[in-house]
Amino acid sequence: MSDFQLACPADEVPEGGMQLVELDERLVILFHVDGQYYCLDDVCTHDGGPLSDGELLGCEIACPRHGAKFDVRNGEALTMPATQATAAHEVKLDGGNIYVKINDD
Numbered sequence: 001m002s003d004f005q006l007a008c009p010a011d012e013v014p015e016g017g018m019q020l021v022e023l024d025e026r027l028v029i030l031f032h033v034d035g036q037y038y039c040l041d042d043v044c045t046h047d048g049g050p051l052s053d054g055e056l057l058g059c060e061i062a063c064p065r066h067g068a069k070f071d072v073r074n075g076e077a078l079t080m081p082a083t084q085a086t087a088a089h090e091v092k093l094d095g096g097n098i099y100v101k102i103n104d105d
């Protein structure tokens with residue numbers, strides 16, 4: 001079972017932006033949208049594309065390979081060719097730092 005671990009200082013993730021970090025040998029993306037922070041696996045569920053190379057528009061990240069879009073707030077797949085959500089991880093802010101609890105399910 002994983003617990004919250006330090007991901008990075010919050011000021012490294014600008015509003016409307018994202019930051020790739022490695023936690024437990026797993027690449028995850030931190031997003032900062034509308035004043036909230038979110039975290040998803042850096043993996044498109046269609047064919048493993050790196051979402052961190054995609055374009056973030058509002059709450060949606062587009063896979064750079066075939067264009068599937070995911071909701072950064074919960075990992076839900078919004079458009080084809082992806083049909084399954086990518087893993088979303090719990091995030092908390094403490095002392096100006098972002099902490100993430102990896103979702104192992």
Ligand code: FES
Pocket residue numbers: 044045046047048049063064065066067068081082
């Ligand atoms: S690998 Fe992401 S849309 Fe195909």
